[in-house]
Amino acid sequence: MSRPGNPMLVLLGVLVLHTVCAQNAGFIKSPLSETKLTDDTFELYCDVVGNPTPEVQWWYADVNSADGFLQLWDGARERRVSINTAYGTNGVSVLAVMHVTTEDSGIYECRASNNPQRNDLHQNPSTVWIRAQATVTVLQKPSINVSDHITLPTDTNLPQVTLQCNLTTVPYTHRDSYWTKNGEEIPTTRTEQKNIEYKINKPRAEDAGEYMCVYTFEMAPPANASIEVKSAPDITGHKRSENKNEGERAVLYCKSVGYPHPMWSWRKLDDGASFDIDNSSGRFFISNKDNYTELSIINLDILSDPGEYECSANNIIGNSTMTSVLRVRSNLAPLWPLLGVLAEILVLVLIIVIYEKRKKPDEVPDDDEPAGPMKTNSTNNHKDKNLRQRNTN
Numbered sequence: 542m543s544r545p546g547n548p549m550l551v552l553l554g555v556l557v558l559h560t561v562c563a564q565n566a567g568f569i570k571s572p573l574s575e576t577k578l579t580d581d582t583f584e585l586y587c588d589v590v591g592n593p594t595p596e597v598q599w600w601y602a603d604v605n606s607a608d609g610f611l612q613l614w615d616g617a618r619e620r621r622v623s624i625n626t627a628y629g630t631n632g633v634s635v636l637a638v639m640h641v642t643t644e645d646s647g648i649y650e651c652r653a654s655n656n657p658q659r660n661d662l663h664q665n666p667s668t669v670w671i672r673a674q675a676t677v678t679v680l681q682k683p684s685i686n687v688s689d690h691i692t693l694p695t696d697t698n699l700p701q702v703t704l705q706c707n708l709t710t711v712p713y714t715h716r717d718s719y720w721t722k723n724g725e726e727i728p729t730t731r732t733e734q735k736n737i738e739y740k741i742n743k744p745r746a747e748d749a750g751e752y753m754c755v756y757t758f759e760m761a762p763p764a765n766a767s768i769e770v771k772s773a774p775d776i777t778g779h780k781r782s783e784n785k786n787e788g789e790r791a792v793l794y795c796k797s798v799g800y801p802h803p804m805w806s807w808r809k810l811d812d813g814a815s816f817d818i819d820n821s822s823g824r825f826f827i828s829n830k831d832n833y834t835e836l837s838i839i840n841l842d843i844l845s846d847p848g849e850y851e852c853s854a855n856n857i858i859g860n861s862t863m864t865s866v867l868r869v870r871s872n873l874a875p876l877w878p879l880l881g882v883l884a885e886i887l888v889l890v891l892i893i894v895i896y897e898k899r900k901k902p903d904e905v906p907d908d909d910e911p912a913g914p915m916k917t918n919s920t921n922n923h924k925d926k927n928l929r930q931r932n933t934n
Contacts, residue, residue, distance in 0.1 A: 543691075544686075548743070553879060554666065557710075559729075564591050564592035564655075565591060565655070566589055566590070566591035566595035566653045566654055566655050566656075566671050567591060567671070568587070568589055568651075568653070568671065568673050569587065569588040569590050569631065570586055570587065570588035571587060571651060571673035571675075572585035572586060572587055572636075572649060572651055572673060572674070572675035573585070573675055573894055574675045574676040574677065574678075575675070575677050575678070576677075576678045576679075576680065576761070576762055576765055577641055577677065577678070577679050577680070577762060578679070578680055578681070578682040578683075578761070578762055579641060579642055579679060579680070579681055579682045580640050580682055581638070581641055581644060581679075581682075582637060582638065582639045582640070582641065583638055583641060583677055584635055584636065584903055585599075585635070585637075585649055585651070585675055585677075586633075586634075586635055587599075587633070587634045587651035587653070588631055588632070588633050588634075589631060589632045589633075589653040589671075589672065590630070590631050590632075591632075591653070591655045592655070593655050594628050594629070594630070594632050594655065595635040595654055595655040596599070596632065596633050596653065596654055596655065596659065597626055597632045597633075597651065597652070597653050597655040598612060598651075598652045598653075598670075599613040599624055599634070599636045599649065599650070599651060599652075600612050600613060600650040600652060601613050601634075601647055601648070601649055601650070602647055602648045602650070602651070603646075603647045603648075604646060604648060605798050606686060606886075606933055608641050610650060613636065613649075614920075615761055618638070618716070620712075621638055621639045621641075622636070622637070622638055623635075623636075623637040623638075623639070624636050624637075625637075630754050631816070632653060634651065636649065636678075641677075641679050642679065642723070642771075643679050643680075643842065644679075644682065644691070645677065645679050646677060646678050646679045646714075647676075647677060648675070648676055649674070649675050649677055650672050650673070650674045650862060651671050651672070651674075651675075651677075652666075652670045652671070653671050654669050654670040654671065656669040656670075656889070664709070677729065679733045680712075680713075680761055680762070681712060682709075682764055683708060683710055683711050683712065683713070683756065683758075683764045684709045684710035685706055685708055685709070685754070685756070685764060685765075685766040686706070686707040686709055687704075687705065687706065687754065687766045687767075687768055688703070688704055688705040688706075688768060689768075690768060690769040690770070690771065691704075691768070691769070691770045691771065692770075693744055693745075693748075693749060693770065693771065693772040693773075693858075694745070694857060695772075695773050695858070695859050698743060699743075699744055700742070700743065700909075701740055701741065701742050701743070701878075702740070702741040702744045702748075702770065703738055703739070703741075704720075704738060704739045704741075704752055704770075705717055705736075705737070705738045705741075706718075706736075706738075706753075706754035706766055706768075707735065707737075707738050708735040708736070708756050708764075709854055710737070712761075713758040713759065713760055713761040714758060714759040714760065715733075715735060715757075715758055716733075716758055716759055717732065717733050717756075717757055717785050718731070718732055718733070718734060718735065718754065718755065718756050718757070718758040719732070719739050719754075719755055720733040720739045720752060720754055720755070721752070721753045722751070722752050722753075723750045723751055724748050724751075724753075725789070727739070728744070735756070737754060739752065739754075741770070743745075744770070745772075745775075745798075746771075746772040746773065746774065746775035746797075746798045746799040747775070747777070747798040747799075748770065748772075748801060749764050749770045749771055749772035749798070749799050749800035750769075750770060750800045751768075751769055751770075751800065751919045752767065752768045752770060753765045753766065753767045753768070753770070754766055754768075755874045763872075768914055769800065770800065770830075771800055771801065771856075771857075771858055772799045772800060772858055772922075773785055773798035773799055773856065773858040773859025773860065773861065774797040774803040774832075774854035774855070774856055774858075774859070774860065774861045775797055775798050775799055776795050776796070776797045776852070776854055776861045776862070776863045777796060777798055778794075778795070778796045778861045779793075779794060779795040779796070779852060779865055780792070780793050780794055780865050780867065781865060781866065781868070782866040782868065783865065783866070783867050783868070784868045784870065785841055785868070785869055785870070785872060785889045786841070786868070786869070786870050786871070786872055787803075787841050787842065787843040787869055787870070787872055788840055788841060788872065789841055790837065790838065790839045790840075790841070790879065791837070791838045791841055791846075791867055791869075792835060792836070792837050792838075793807075793835070793836045793838075793850055793852070793865045793867065794833065794834065794835045794836070794852075795833075795834050795852035795854070795863055795865075796832055796833045796834075796835075797831060797832045797854045797861060798832060799854075799856065799858070799861075800833070800856075801856050801857065801877055802831045802832055802853050802856070803832070803854035803856045804835035804856065804857055805829045805852065805853070806852070806853045807827055807834070807836050807848070807850060807851070807853075808850070808851045808862045809848055809850055809851075810849040810850070810851055811848060811862065815838070818836070824838055824839050824840055824842075825837070825838055826838075827924075833856075834852055834854075836850065836852070838867075841869045842869070843869045843871060844872070845914065846867060846869050847867055847868055847869045848866075848867060849865070849866055849867075850864070850865050850866075851863070851865075852865070858934065
């Protein structure tokens, strides 16, 4: 019969195990203070660690009443507040406020706790929750007058397009101005002027995009306004053909210029008809990103996969298509050159053998006949001839 353990030792072991496994909540990343202009969006990040994983909450207080914090939730302030929290090894939370106004200025607080009594109303929150604060300041956005959006025609060419921006109401000290296209600064466009313009000579589809005039200030965030230059998509690059062996993977792609970014689609052409790509076999994969699309076909089938494939780019202005050819060879294709060489060697050998067999043999001389003409003594012949002539006289 086993003896029961000492209850004090068991309790001490549980306490030691709890001390080793438990970990108080702590911040890995806390929110940072920001200054924004009206109608912008700001995001605050909070990353906490602990065992068990801490719970994360967001709170807000006006700058003038920092003691009166109110809890924020997803969808607050007429759905302008968004809170996304993920719990795993860490607790990660992102607070976003869209289309901010000056009333969104204040102190934003990230709270975290893994204390089992953290939600007990009888507990003092300051003892069970750790806190990290950030101050968000929202300033009034300056007034910027901009020219209208432009749509490039598909049938004619414009000689020039001019984009204009004018900074009218400036409550802050203006520093400089410049232009960007699709988020990247256009070189040689920086200036100290407030009324600025950007000219596009002979605009084409590749010139389409989102242009933005940006104004910087001494004591305020940059202000900007956007002008869209739209055009139908134009496919400028694609894989004309792809040669693969059966069982391999083929990749076809198309890329385009134009704005807005197109909707991409792939079809297979067969005897004058076109068919949408059917992925019932699970071998076709389409990847689209802005002005680029890619079609991947795995485990190629030599009977059904070869043919013409058409990529199509469509936006609200127009569309463009391009065709690629896919050829699928047998697995024996790499052996064909070797087989061809062997066949040539075999044919050459046969020709030599046949030629040798059909060649006429040389004539063999008869043993009874002399091998050459008989030699005569020419001197003796002449002597005999002279003797005969003398006798006749």
